[in-house]
Amino acid sequence: MDRTLARDLPEHRGKEVRVAGHLQDYRALGSLGFAILRDRSGLLQVTLKKGETPEEVFAQVAGLNRESVISVTGLALENPKAKVGSEVLARSVEVLTRAEAPLPLGVVDKVGADLDTRLDHRFMDLRKRENQNILELRDSLMEGLRHAFRAMDFIEVETPKILRQGAEGGATLFAVDYFGQKAYLAQSPQLYKQMLMSTDLERVFEIAPAFRAEPSATSRHLTEFTSVDAEMAYIRGPEDLWDTVEHLVLYTLEYTRRELTKDGNPLVERLPEVKIPFPRIPYTEAKAMIHGNPEEDLSSEDEKALGEVVPKEHGNEFYFITEFPSSLKRGTFYAMRRDDDPAKTNYFDLDFRGLELVSGGQREHRIEHLSENIRSAGLDPAAFPSYLESFRFGMPPHGGFALGLDRLTARLAGLANIREARLFPRDRFRLEP
Ligand code: AMO
Numbered sequence: 001m002d003r004t005l006a007r008d009l010p011e012h013r014g015k016e017v018r019v020a021g022h023l024q025d026y027r028a029l030g031s032l033g034f035a036i037l038r039d040r041s042g043l044l045q046v047t048l049k050k051g052e053t054p055e056e057v058f059a060q061v062a063g064l065n066r067e068s069v070i071s072v073t074g075l076a077l078e079n080p081k082a083k084v085g086s087e088v089l090a091r092s093v094e095v096l097t098r099a100e101a102p103l104p105l106g107v108v109d110k111v112g113a114d115l116d117t118r119l120d121h122r123f124m125d126l127r128k129r130e131n132q133n134i135l136e137l138r139d140s141l142m143e144g145l146r147h148a149f150r151a152m153d154f155i156e157v158e159t160p161k162i163l164r165q166g167a168e169g170g171a172t173l174f175a176v177d178y179f180g181q182k183a184y185l186a187q188s189p190q191l192y193k194q195m196l197m198s199t200d201l202e203r204v205f206e207i208a209p210a211f212r213a214e215p216s217a218t219s220r221h222l223t224e225f226t227s228v229d230a231e232m233a234y235i236r237g238p239e240d241l242w243d244t245v246e247h248l249v250l251y252t253l254e255y256t257r258r259e260l261t262k263d264g265n266p267l268v269e270r271l272p273e274v275k276i277p278f279p280r281i282p283y284t285e286a287k288a289m290i291h292g293n294p295e296e297d298l299s300s301e302d303e304k305a306l307g308e309v310v311p312k313e314h315g316n317e318f319y320f321i322t323e324f325p326s327s328l329k330r331g332t333f334y335a336m337r338r339d340d341d342p343a344k345t346n347y348f349d350l351d352f353r354g355l356e357l358v359s360g361g362q363r364e365h366r367i368e369h370l371s372e373n374i375r376s377a378g379l380d381p382a383a384f385p386s387y388l389e390s391f392r393f394g395m396p397p398h399g400g401f402a403l404g405l406d407r408l409t410a411r412l413a414g415l416a417n418i419r420e421a422r423l424f425p426r427d428r429f430r431l432e433p
Helices: 006-012 055-062 115-120 129-151 190-198 238-263 266-270 283-289 300-314 367-376 385-389 405-413
Strands: 016-029 032-039 042-049 069-078 086-097 175-178 181-185 203-211 224-233 280-282 318-322 347-352 355-362 398-404
Touching (some): 006 016, 006 032, 032 069, 129 266, 129 405, 190 203, 190 224, 190 385, 238 355, 280 283, 300 347, 367 385
Antiparallel strands (some): 032 042, 069 086, 203 224, 224 398, 318 347, 355 398
């Protein structure tokens, strides 16, 4: 018999059905037994009733540990009294696998375990509804981002993740032994998405893992994260990038709101209203707002402080910080220094609720300037032969940005730690599971 999901039981009332899932709980009360079964759609009650359910089924279910996997055949009933709304009166039970006891982590325990314990037994942790809600949010965001990019005429690409050279500074590169040659895991698709600007693709995006050997364990950094990258040719300036980021956020959150509403996901309540355009606050002004030192890069404390003041002053939880000083972007050799004011770049961040979500800007597309920037970053242009070659035969002006999907998910779901936004997070101390 086909399997019926908990959510579809009402359509099968009065009929024989087969349901299957994890046995979340079982209680026997005299001539009755109540089991709670959990499948991907939710919970259902399996009722065992003397006279209707064979004796051996009582013994079978009573002998099972919680979280065992069973398949139950019986009659779908309407029972407004059942705790979970839908009920099946059991006729037969097949035990698919038995769970051991005790469980490494409870699925329904009131007292929460600490994050490390939860991550150590992540497969168990992910059985919890609240964690599935986060994954559904993430899934909708990814789908929404793809729709939004395609609506703006971007095509999705996949660039290599095993590289000969890095783009974001040597300190956070993971080295790989590539058949005796030294290679690195990609920190970003940066150089490749730029090379694609010299083709006629003009607008590309990529949603893929990025690897950074981040030695510090913070609540906002991972060593493997999902980077949502975009690059577009023929931009006139950073305005075109801001416009793209705004529409991306707007469409993606509208899409996500519709999906979560359809699924009854309670995280929909946490989604912010998106009002575009987002405020654009020049870097020096942002620093002045929080009495910070404009010579130093924005720290996470600065970002938090801005998250408090900017929404009050500008009425928006999303805001751009623009015109990053060239002195802070020296390592970012691909960033264009402004011709009218070489002390500034057309680089920006998009922050939301005190956290940097997006970073990007206009690139240097003129090979002489680019080579000079590489040298001022203390690097040798000869280390980037393929990248630079793509600038020698007609490279249009271009720019782009990257959005951290894990950070976006974490902030929208109100998670204190970015690790909860990923299935199996990787950090300085975690390589397992
Ligand atoms: P950047 O290094 O700022 O820019 O990264 C872009 C965005 O990725 C996210 N992010 C991270 N998320 C989790 N853990 C990390 N260790 C981590 N590092 C970064 C952040 C950040 O805003 N090539 C440029 C982008 C560009 O210019 O197009 C880059 O990688 O949300």
